[in-house]
């Protein structure tokens with residue numbers, strides 16, 4: 001897995017691309033939560049669930065089905081102010097599903113451990129992308145994470161997640177500004 005940092009950066013990026021309007025703390029915390037929670041499955045190691053099992057690490061909690069279930073649950077539970085099944089409600093549900101799925105997608109870009117069970121429980125096959133530039137974060141406590149190994153992970157995440165995220169946010173905000181200016185100038189011509 002990429003570290004907490006890598007997954008959180010990705011959730012912020014998706015959030016910024018998703019909404020033009022200002023979002024509240026609830027939105028950002030839930031986005032970060034969805035991007036991180038799949039790794040809660042490491043707890044199953046303590047219950048002797050093998051890594052390669054459907055419900056082992058990178059199994060069900062990293063699947064597309066789990067992402068959809070979590071995305072819809074978060075929207076149902078935490079966004080009751082949005083009219084249920086309205087276009088906006090569906091957008092939120094899709095967004096939180098996508099943020100959750102981003103976790104597995106990033107894991108599949110690392111070169112450590114087993115692949116990701118995207119199609120669990122329909123298939124137990126584990127997948128990696130053919131190109132895997134991201135260093136895998138050490139599972140084994142904070143001392144390892146803050147050592148040289150941890151720094152290597154953070155550096156690779158800043159390069160392979162941080163830079164593309166910053167570029168996507170900049171491109172999206174430039175496009176929005178250009179569109180707004182275009183609209184403004186066409187309104188000026190017509191008035």
Ligand SMILES: [Zn+2]
Nearest residue numbers: 001038039107
């Ligand atoms: Zn993971």
